Amino acid sequence: MGTERFEQRAVISGVGQSAIGRQVDRSGFQLTLDAIVAAIDDAGLSIDDIDGLAMFPGGGKANLPGYASGNLYEVQDALRITTTWRQGQVEGMSLPFYGPAQAVATGEARHVVIWRTVKEGSAARHAGGRPAYGSIHPEAEGPLAWLLPVGALSPACQIAPFATRYMHEYGVTREQLAWIPVTQRAHAALNPAAVYREPLSVEDYLASRMISSPICLYDCDVPADGATAIVVSTVEAAADLRAPVRIEAMAGVIDGRPSWEQWEDMGRVGYATAAAMWGRTDLRPGDVDVAQLYDGFTIEAVWWLEAMGFCGTGEAGAFVEGGERISLGGELPLNTWGGQLSGGRLHAGFGHTAEAVRQLRGEAGERQVRGAEVAAVTNVGGYEAGAALLTRW
Amino acid sequence: MTAAVGIPPAVTEETEAFWSAAEQGRLVVERCEACGTESFPPRGMCPSCRGRSMAAAEITDRGRIYSFTINYQRWLPDLEVPFALVLVEFPEHPGVRVFGRIRGCAPEEVAIGDEVEVGFEPGPGGFAIPSFVAVEGAA
Numbered sequence: 001m002g003t004e005r006f007e008q009r010a011v012i013s014g015v016g017q018s019a020i021g022r023q024v025d026r027s028g029f030q031l032t033l034d035a036i037v038a039a040i041d042d043a044g045l046s047i048d049d050i051d052g053l054a055m056f057p058g059g060g061k062a063n064l065p066g067y068a069s070g071n072l073y074e075v076q077d078a079l080r081i082t083t084t085w086r087q088g089q090v091e092g093m094s095l096p097f098y099g100p101a102q103a104v105a106t107g108e109a110r111h112v113v114i115w116r117t118v119k120e121g122s123a124a125r126h127a128g129g130r131p132a133y134g135s136i137h138p139e140a141e142g143p144l145a146w147l148l149p150v151g152a153l154s155p156a157c158q159i160a161p162f163a164t165r166y167m168h169e170y171g172v173t174r175e176q177l178a179w180i181p182v183t184q185r186a187h188a189a190l191n192p193a194a195v196y197r198e199p200l201s202v203e204d205y206l207a208s209r210m211i212s213s214p215i216c217l218y219d220c221d222v223p224a225d226g227a228t229a230i231v232v233s234t235v236e237a238a239a240d241l242r243a244p245v246r247i248e249a250m251a252g253v254i255d256g257r258p259s260w261e262q263w264e265d266m267g268r269v270g271y272a273t274a275a276a277m278w279g280r281t282d283l284r285p286g287d288v289d290v291a292q293l294y295d296g297f298t299i300e301a302v303w304w305l306e307a308m309g310f311c312g313t314g315e316a317g318a319f320v321e322g323g324e325r326i327s328l329g330g331e332l333p334l335n336t337w338g339g340q341l342s343g344g345r346l347h348a349g350f351g352h353t354a355e356a357v358r359q360l361r362g363e364a365g366e367r368q369v370r371g372a373e374v375a376a377v378t379n380v381g382g383y384e385a386g387a388a389l390l391t392r393w
Numbered sequence: 394m395t396a397a398v399g400i401p402p403a404v405t406e407e408t409e410a411f412w413s414a415a416e417q418g419r420l421v422v423e424r425c426e427a428c429g430t431e432s433f434p435p436r437g438m439c440p441s442c443r444g445r446s447m448a449a450a451e452i453t454d455r456g457r458i459y460s461f462t463i464n465y466q467r468w469l470p471d472l473e474v475p476f477a478l479v480l481v482e483f484p485e486h487p488g489v490r491v492f493g494r495i496r497g498c499a500p501e502e503v504a505i506g507d508e509v510e511v512g513f514e515p516g517p518g519g520f521a522i523p524s525f526v527a528v529e530g531a532a
Contacts, residue, residue: 130466130468132468132469133468134400135468135469139400139402139403140400140401140403145403146402146434148399149399149401149518150396150478150492150493150524151399151476151494153399153469156466157462157464160464161459161462161478162460168460210465211464211465211466214462262490266459266460
């Protein structure tokens with residue numbers, strides 16, 4: 001691969017997290033600062049080294065209570081730094097570090113910190129349950145106008161038809177897919193920061209209440225409170241960094257109709273992004289040592305297992321059945337922090353990225369995958385999608 | 394069973410024709426006056442030839458269920474559950490897929506490939522929302 005790829009001019013230098021839990025009784029802003037300070041320290045940098053800030057989502061834009069927290073300018077004011085690059089956005093968020101990597105690769109900034117803060121756990125408690133998507137607005141605007149009025153009031157109902165169609169086309173069963181949340185729960189038991197750590201069995205999964213068929217309770221990620229921050233630095237600063245991780249390749253392609261209900265082939269999601277990503281590296285799926293695949297719902301991890309080529313189309317059920325392949329000692333340890341299904345809905349690939357970095361540094365504690373040199377990270381799927389390979393320095 | 398509990402749509406220049414027709418129990422999509430391509434939701438631009446002259450076109454024939462879900466969770470107070478949500482495509486109208494509720498069968502009886510008739514029922518905010526009608530004996 002002779003052509004220069006901009007992402008190789010960037011590294012992920014630090015990751016940091018606040019306290020994470022179903023409810024953390026501190027403001028989202030304080031959780032944000034906790035995560036940012038921890039990430040900068042983790043990078044081996046000082047706050048004054050930071051010259052770029054990015055957050056997701058920007059502008060406090062949200063459709064769920066607790067989904068958005070804080071304001072980029074207030075964070076800059078708290079840090080008392082000068083910035084040469086800033087970004088806050090909802091769209092274009094294929095991966096948390098995509099825009100920051102572009103910024104440091106082009107010299108617009110040297111060290112960018114990006115963060116995602118959620119208070120959805122507290123919001124759900126205050127609402128007496130997981131609230132309806134869009135319920136903080138009186139009317140359903142934009143794409144939501146075709147979803148909320150008919151009763152598709154949650155991402156669960158919006159994404160469930162993908163799972164229905166996928167299982168119909170390929171004959172995959174709930175008994176097979178149960179192994180994703182079950183195995184991830186076993187991983188969460190080894191992660192002190194995970195929200196749910198008690199053992200979960202396939203029987204528990206099958207006995208759990210249905211939310212929006214075929215999505216049951218344990219197919220849904222866990223609304224949580226917490227903040228994750230990531231520092232992205234120019235590769236030129238590597239000597240100043242404690243433990244940088246390389247970005248080998250990344251891509252984010254939307255090649256289908258960008259809405260949940262209009263996506264043409266609901267049995268196949270993420271393929272264009274995965275193909276573009278593999279086109280930027282000589283590494284192959286078999287080279288991946290650990291996979292942090294987005295799992296807002298179980299079916300999203302299924303999409304990525306197949307789109308990334310870890311197994312064939314329609315083969316994810318057989319691939320995950322029994323859990324051996326996706327366990328810590330298996331051929332593709334999956335969501336080793338518990339994923340969003342057990343670790344908490346830290347959202348937008350932030351939790352997944354933080355875990356990939358820790359695994360590649362050998363800093364993942366009891367859940368460490370031995371000799372992890374290549375990690376895959378993906379985000380969402382469908383109408384926003386990102387995939388990357390991170391590699392050990 | 395009522396579908397009236399929920400969040401109403403914001404009506405825009407692009408979507409006004411759809412919601413007005415819905416009130417009369419009619420399903421209208423966009424049809425390109427230049428090349429005849431039909432599309433939904435309305436964007437004011439043909440997805441095929443990128444023409445900007447789009448007219449409302451009514452769909453009256455039966456659709457087929459592409460996929461579905463049965464929602465059991467009460468996302469809002471007073472929301473009546475369970476209910477099925479169906480994604481309906483129309484063999485004679487490629488490019489059109491409409492999300493809606495379904496009546497005339499128990500939620501658990503809904504299946505991919507089933508035929509449905511176009512229909513509407515009272516939804517949130519006084520809007521009529523797509524509510525397809527299961528075809529008796531359809532396989």
